[in-house]
Amino acid sequence: MKKRNFLSLALIGAMFAGSAFAQTATTGGWEQLNPTQRDLLTAQIRERWDKATPEQRTRWLEHASKWSQMTPEQRAAAHKGRGKFQAMSPAAREARRAVFYKMQSLKETERKAFLDSFFKMSEADRLAWVKANPAPANVRIKMPKRPPHGMGMGMPKPPAPPVTPPPAK
Secondary structure, eight states: OHHHHHHHHHHHHHHHHHHHHHHHHHHSOGGGSOHHHHHHHHHHHHHHHHHSOHHHHHHHHHHHHHHHHSOHHHHHHHHHHHHHHHHSOHHHHHHHHHHHHHHHHSOHHHHHHHHHHHHHSOHHHHHHHHHHSOOOTTOOOOOOSSOOTTOSTTOOOOOOOOOOOOOOO
8 A cells, every 4th residue: 555655646746847847948948958858858859860861861950050040030931831731631732742843843934834824723623733743752852052033932032151261371
């Protein structure tokens, strides 16, 4: 009986400790986290990094670099776009992927004309086009460094990095 009471008390204590952990983690910045809290937050990332291929690691670093250069408004727009994509039905996502893939193969001058004609199609015609022009399965599309005009989700171009002169010899 004493063992059961001890386990119950330990469980209740762990629940309160978890709640206190969550409160301290959300109220302060990274610097206010203790090493245990930081390790808990980074453990999953570390595990995924260790299992990732070199190509995935390169892509993650590129994404992190782009993300760090975005303004808060650009980050909010990116979150909003991702949320819209995730909320789509699988068929709608596949249609977006097909259109995106097609846009990558067109010249900038052809893109607007393609989109205009695509959105003038009836729903049935669009579905037929997507079926006839599927996006390749499991293909990562390398995004251009700067999207062409009209393709940047309303985000302004990031500022150019500062130019530093080479060190004097």
